[in-house]
Every structure is written in structure tokens, then in C-alpha cells.
Amino acid sequence: xxxxxxxxxxxxxxxxxxxxxxxxxxxxxxxxxxxxxxxxxxxxxxxxxxxxxxxxxxxxxxxxxxxxxxxxxxxxxxxxxxxxxxxxxxxxxxxxxxxxxxxxxxxxxxxxxxxxxxxxxxxxxxxxxxxxxxxxxxxxxxxxxxxxxxxxxxxxxxxxxxxxxxxxxxxxxxxxxxxxxxxxxxxxxxxxxxxxxxxxxxxxxxxxxxxxxxxxxxxxxxxxxxxxxxxxxxxxxxxxxxxxxxxxxxxxxxxxxxxxxxxxxxxxxx
Amino acid sequence: xxxxxxxxxxxxxxxxxxxxxxxxxxxxxxxxxxxxxxxxxxxxxxxxxxxxxxxxxxxxxxxxxxxxxxxxxxxxxxxxxxxxxxxxxxxxxxxxxxxxxxxxxxxxxxxxxxxxxxxxxxxxxxxxxxxxxxxxxxxxxxxxxxxxxxxxxxxxxxxxxxxxxxxxxxxxxxxxxxxxxxxxxxxxxxxxxxxxxxxxxxxxxxxxxxxxxxxxxxxxxxxxxxxxxxxxxxxxxxxxxxxxxxxxxxxxxxxxxxxxxxxxxxxxxxxxxxxxxxxxxxxxxxxxxxxxxxxxxxxxxxxxxxxxxxxxxxxxxxxxxxxxxxxxxxxxxxxxxxxxx
Numbered sequence: 001x002x003x004x005x006x007x008x009x010x011x012x013x014x015x016x017x018x019x020x021x022x023x024x025x026x027x028x029x030x031x032x033x034x035x036x037x038x039x040x041x042x043x044x045x046x047x048x049x050x051x052x053x054x055x056x057x058x059x060x061x062x063x064x065x066x067x068x069x070x071x072x073x074x075x076x077x078x079x080x081x082x083x084x085x086x087x088x089x090x091x092x093x094x095x096x097x098x099x100x101x102x103x104x105x106x107x108x109x110x111x112x113x114x115x116x117x118x119x120x121x122x123x124x125x126x127x128x129x130x131x132x133x134x135x136x137x138x139x140x141x142x143x144x145x146x147x148x149x150x151x152x153x154x155x156x157x158x159x160x161x162x163x164x165x166x167x168x169x170x171x172x173x174x175x176x177x178x179x180x181x182x183x184x185x186x187x188x189x190x191x192x193x194x195x196x197x198x199x200x201x202x203x204x205x206x207x208x209x210x211x212x213x214x215x216x217x218x219x220x221x222x223x224x225x226x227x228x229x230x231x232x233x234x235x236x237x238x239x240x241x242x243x244x245x246x247x248x249x250x251x252x253x254x255x256x257x258x259x260x261x262x263x264x265x266x267x268x269x270x
Numbered sequence: 271x272x273x274x275x276x277x278x279x280x281x282x283x284x285x286x287x288x289x290x291x292x293x294x295x296x297x298x299x300x301x302x303x304x305x306x307x308x309x310x311x312x313x314x315x316x317x318x319x320x321x322x323x324x325x326x327x328x329x330x331x332x333x334x335x336x337x338x339x340x341x342x343x344x345x346x347x348x349x350x351x352x353x354x355x356x357x358x359x360x361x362x363x364x365x366x367x368x369x370x371x372x373x374x375x376x377x378x379x380x381x382x383x384x385x386x387x388x389x390x391x392x393x394x395x396x397x398x399x400x401x402x403x404x405x406x407x408x409x410x411x412x413x414x415x416x417x418x419x420x421x422x423x424x425x426x427x428x429x430x431x432x433x434x435x436x437x438x439x440x441x442x443x444x445x446x447x448x449x450x451x452x453x454x455x456x457x458x459x460x461x462x463x464x465x466x467x468x469x470x471x472x473x474x475x476x477x478x479x480x481x482x483x484x485x486x487x488x489x490x491x492x493x494x495x496x497x498x499x500x501x502x503x504x505x506x507x508x509x510x511x512x513x514x515x516x517x518x519x520x521x522x523x524x525x526x527x528x529x530x531x532x533x534x535x536x537x538x539x540x541x542x543x544x545x546x547x548x549x550x551x552x553x554x555x556x557x558x559x560x561x562x563x564x565x566x567x568x569x570x571x572x573x574x575x576x577x578x579x580x581x582x583x584x585x586x587x588x589x590x591x592x593x594x595x596x597x598x599x600x601x602x603x604x605x606x607x608x609x610x611x
Contacts, residue, residue, distance in 0.1 A: 061341055093342030095373040
């Protein structure tokens with residue numbers, strides 16, 4: 001079983017990329033589980049034809065941990081992909097990080113964490129230990145960073161490198177940086193910049209995803225590109241990503257950059 | 271010395287509870303997991319038993335669960351407060367714990383919404399770096415908020431007695447004896463076995479006497495609020511009493527000369543009573559942990575010409591330094607028993 005986690009700045013396209021990756025992997029014949037680990041709970045929406053599925057934390061809040069059953073937290077979406085949303089507290093109260101930990105414990109107890117590939121779609125900022133949960137021992141060993149060529153997006157990706165570096169130093173930890181995915185914003189020399197960033201943090205560019213209107217059109221139709229326009233060039237990009245993810249064996253301990261170096265890098269490619 | 275190895279070291283929450291549980295008509299709500307309350311309940315109950323006092327501390331836990339931590343504990347606290355207020359206590363004290371201050375429950379907001387019964391918040395999360403004493407001080411300052419504007423009554427408050435201390439009542443008796451020698455009487459013991467209504471008169475006293483200098487922040491606060499001057503500590507050992515009488519008299523504008531002369535006679539008579547042990551050799555494997563206590567033992571030994579040596583007879587020393595000549599007398603009685611055993 002392969003377990004991969006996608007991290008990146010908020011709004012960078014983690015959920016879109018995760019859903020399209022899951023769809024592409026599923027179409028290639030793999031049994032996929034996608035887990036949304038963001039209290040915003042919209043990770044699996046495109047796989048569920050636009051439906052916001054009940055979250056694990058919603059069920060726990062209403063009934064308590066004891067009365068939730070495995071069949072209630074897993075929803076089957078496009079092409080048999082199993083979808084789970086962790087959910088969390090209302091914005092501004094409680095502890096979302098603990099919510100992620102509690103969700104993982106429940107999924108472990110239910111034996112939900114099975115399949116050929118588990119895709120963890122995680123909140124952009126590893127703000128506390130709870131959001132590093134998918135990187136911990138026994139969960140995702142391959143972390144993909146999603147970024148555009150914008151400085152703030154690279155900055156967030158660089159921060160996640162710090163988290164991977166810290167966690168990989170723990171005994172028995174097998175969490176590694178597996179690659180950088182560029183979700184382009186149509187900036188000049190964007191692919192070059194992100195590829196160079198990937199190299200500097202001791203990784204490589206796994207996939208360049210061009211900005212394409214087919215993504216917005218698919219979302220308006222509440223579908224992934226894979227489902228909505230399977231013949232499009234964009235769908236092929238996601239299938240390429242899926243192939244590379246499955247073939248990837250280059251897992252590294254990242255070397256995060258200092259902010260000054262990151263800025264200098266961005267200026268270099270301006 | 272290991273940190274947290276003595277009775278008055280430890281968690282901020284425990285410190286605050288030694289104060290709030292002594293307001294007999296109030297209920298203390300500990301907002302946190304059940305264990306924080308259970309552990310402290312046991313400690314307070316067991317220590318009271320040790321001090322020959324059978325009491326069940328009036329404590330309630332909000333019993334925070336993991337689900338409450340994830341979704342926020344304000345609702346749980348709100349419901350717990352409603353239940354507690356229904357019992358019509360004189361006051362409700364709400365103490366926070368590490369986890370609720372970590373997740374950021376707005377405890378003050380929940381408490382402010384309650385009317386009819388005073389609901390006071392005391393911040394007590396231990397992980398913020400405070401000690402047991404921080405909890406005591408935070409609790410005393412919060413409870414001082416229940417004092418009402420009131421005319422002076424010329425009496426004296428006793429501030430911050432160590433309620434876990436074995437000799438808490440004996441020490442109080444000694445201090446009130448000394449006050450009465452100067453014609454002064456005690457207003458309230460803030461806080462030892464009193465009701466929430468009695469706290470109203472806190473500001474009426476002409477002088478506050480702090481149990482020890484760690485309460486100076488409380489003394490300063492009360493001075494600020496009520497213009498009441500304070501004496502920073504109870505009189506310690508044989509040399510503490512006279513300066514204590516002098517400073518109390520000075521603060522109250524009383525002539526202490528006769529009282530001091532009488533007390534000097536009492537001190538000297540008391541020490542004469544122990545002439546039978548003079549010259550003996552003593553040792554202690556458990557000398558008081560604080561330097562103050564060690565000085566008292568050395569003072570007494572010097573006056574009675576006792577030799578402190580490892581080969582001497584082991585004598586018990588109180589955990590905290592003896593207060594006044596009465597405290598010294600009790601210590602010497604124990605020494606005599608040990609020497610004659």
C-alpha cells in the first residue's frame with residue numbers, strides 16, 4: 001500500500017490536484033482512499049459529484065466517538081474511490097489539530113486505512129502537531145508539495161519542508177519528501193523556478209500542471225477533469241502525474257531554504 | 271533541592287484551590303478533564319485529614335472530554351455553571367486548566383454572562399510557568415474583587431495563610447495573640463474558613479498581615495485597592511517577634527514599649543523552661559528546606575547552647591519555620607521528647 005500526502009499553501013489547488021490524482025489512479029485500476037484533512041472539508045467534493053459528505057468530526061460531535069460506525073464515515077465516489085472528510089470544529093473554537101488526530105485514531109480502529117493508494121489532502125500550514133499527523137510513522141511516507149511560482153506559495157512549501165525534516169529525524173520515521181508539483185499560475189518561467197526550488201530543497205519537480213480553463217469548467221460541473229473531460233490535454237497531465245507518483249522511488253530528506261535564499265531565488269526567475 | 275519537592279510547590283491550580291475551597295459557601299468549578307479535579311480533591315482531602323480536619327472540598331469538574339477539546343469547551347462550562355448556580359452558592363469560582371488555555375476557551379466570556387450569583391474566574395493553567403504560589407496569589411487577588419466599599423473598622427486582616435500547613439491554626443493563634451497585646455483584633459482570615467459574605471469587609475481593615483513575603487504581590491494589590499498597608503510576613507523564630515510587634519505598632523500608630531517588654535519576658539521564660547536540654551548535642555537529617563527555617567534552628571541552638579553535629583541526637587524540625595515564641599516552644603517540646611527518648 002502506498003500512502004501519499006499533499007501539502008501546500010491554502011488555495012493553491014491541493015484538493016483539485018488530489019481529486020484529479022485520485023481519479024487518474026483509480027482509472028488506472030488502483031483501489032483509492034482519499035482523506036481530506038482540512039476542517040473546510042471540501043477535499044473530496046469533486047469526487048462526490050459536488051456533494052459535501054458528512055465529516056468524521058460531524059458524526060462524533062453529534063453522537064460521540066462510540067456511536068459512529070465505519071460505514072458512516074466512508075463514502076464511495078467517482079469510479080469507486082472511497083472518500084473520507086476529517087472535518088473539525090467551527091472556525092474560531094476548539095482544537096482542529098486534535099480533531100485530525102482523533103479522526104486518524106477512529107479510522108485506524110475501523111480498519112479504514114486500506115487500498116492500493118491512500119491520498120491524504122492536508123491543510124496548507126502545518127500549524128501544530130495535529131496537522132503533521134499524516135506524516136507520522138505508519139501514515140504517509142511520501143509527501144508531495146504543491147506550489148505555484150509565487151513567492152508566498154514557495155514560502156509555504158519551504159515551511160512544510162521544515163516539518164518533514166523535523167519528522168524524518170525521529171527514530172523509525174519513514175516520512176520523506178517525494179517531490180514538488182507545480183500548479184501553475186501562468187507566470188513567466190514558472191516551471192523553471194519551481195524546478196530549481198525543488199532541486200534546492202533536495203527534491204525534483206514531479207509534474208508541471210499548466211493553468212487550464214478545463215479545471216474551472218470541470219469544477220463548475222462538480223467533476224474532476226478526469227471525469228468531465230477525459231480526452232483533454234489537462235486530463236492527460238493528471239494521468240502523467242499519477243504514473244510518475246506510482247513509479248517514483250526518489251524519496252529524500254529535504255533541505256529547507258532560508259527566507260533570504262528563497263527571495264533571491266524568486267528574483268532570479270522574475 | 272529538587273524543585274516541586276515540598277508541600278507548597280506544584281501546580282498553579284492546586285495553589286488556587288487551597289484558597290477557593292476555604293470559602294465555605296462557595297463552589298469551585300475546575301474547567302478541565304476530570305483528573306485535574308480528582309487529583310486535587312484527593313490531595314486537599316488527604317491533607318486536611320493529616321491536619322485533623324475532616325472535610326470534602328466543594329469542587330466540581332466540567333469533565334472535559336476529547337470531543338470537547340476538539341469542538342471547544344465553552345458549552346460544557348456554560349452548562350456546568352447553570353447546574354452549580356441552581357444550588358445557590360454564595361459564589362462560584364471558575365478555575366482553568368492547561369488544556370482549556372491551550373485550546374483558547376474564553377472562560378471569562380462564559381462567566382460574565384451569568385447573573386445573580388458572583389462567578390469569578392481565576393486563571394490557573396500550570397503550563398504557563400506559574401507555581402503553586404502563583405495560584406494562591408491569583409486566587410486571593412480574584413477573591414478580593416468581592417470586597418465592597420466599606421468604612422474602616424480598625425481591625426487587621428490575615429492574608430494568605432498556608433491552608434495545607436499542619437500548624438495553620440496554631441500560627442494564626444500566635445499572630446492574633448500578638449495583635450491582641452497591641453489592642454488589635456482580627457477582621458477576616460483571607461482566606462481560611464470564611465464565607466463569601468465575610469469577604470465584603472476585606473477593605474475595612476487598617477492593616478494586612480501577610481503569611482510570608484511570597485504574598486507581597488497580593489499585599490501590593492490590596493494596598494492599591496483599599497489603601498491598606500501590610501506587614502510582609504508572620505514573625506519567624508525567637509528573633510522575629512519583636513520586630514514584628516514594632517512594625518505592626520508603627521503601622522497603626524500604637525506605642526509598643528510595654529508590650530515588647532512583656533513579650534521579651536515571655537520569650538526568656540519560655541527558653542528557661544528548656545534549660546534541661548541546654549548543652550545537648552543535636553542533629554537533624556531533615557533540616558528545614560528553606561534557609562529561614564535553618565536560621566531559626568541555629569538561633570535556638572545558640573541561645574540554648576545546643577551543639578549541632580552529625581553525632582548529635584536527631585531532632586525533628588517543622589517543615590516551615592516556627593512562628594513566634596509559641597512555634598519555638600512546640601519545636602522545643604519535640605526536641606525534648608527526642609532527647610529524652
